Amino acid sequence: MPGAKAGSSRALTEKSGFTCAVETVASALQYDVTDTDSLVSLHNRLHGNVIELAPIRVAKNIxxxxxxxxxxxxxDAKLNEAGEQNADQ
Structure with a gap:
């Protein structure tokens, strides 16, 4: 994968096995992500112990x-104006 470090796919393979690493890379390609952090995050999401939480319902009185x-x-104009005033001092 372009942009991903060569060791990232090896690390994923060592962590959970070749099949899980391939599933992660396939999912990453669907999301068009190639950086190492995204690969690791996606791998953890797909193959880690992630607790699925039910959606929070907001009370009707809120x-x-x-x-x-x-x-x-x-x-931006105000920031530029303030910067010009400070530059004069």
């Missing part, structure tokens, strides 16, 4: 929040 979408252009 209000729903409005989506907040910040105006990053305004934020």
């Amino acid at each position: 209000p729903e929040f409005k989506l907040y979408a910040p105006n990053l252009a305004d934020y």
Whole structure:
């Protein structure tokens, strides 16, 4: 796999066997991930002792929040303005 270190597939094979390592690499290719951290994380998720938790149900008395979408252009302008003021001092 391009981007993955050569030892990562060997480490996965030693950890859980060749078949599990091949399953991990096949799944990684479906997700288009090739870095070592993603391979190890995916391998642990597929072949580790991961506890599947049921979805959390939110109580009906909790209000729903409005989506907040910040105006990053305004934020950047204020930061630039503050930077210019500090540069003058």
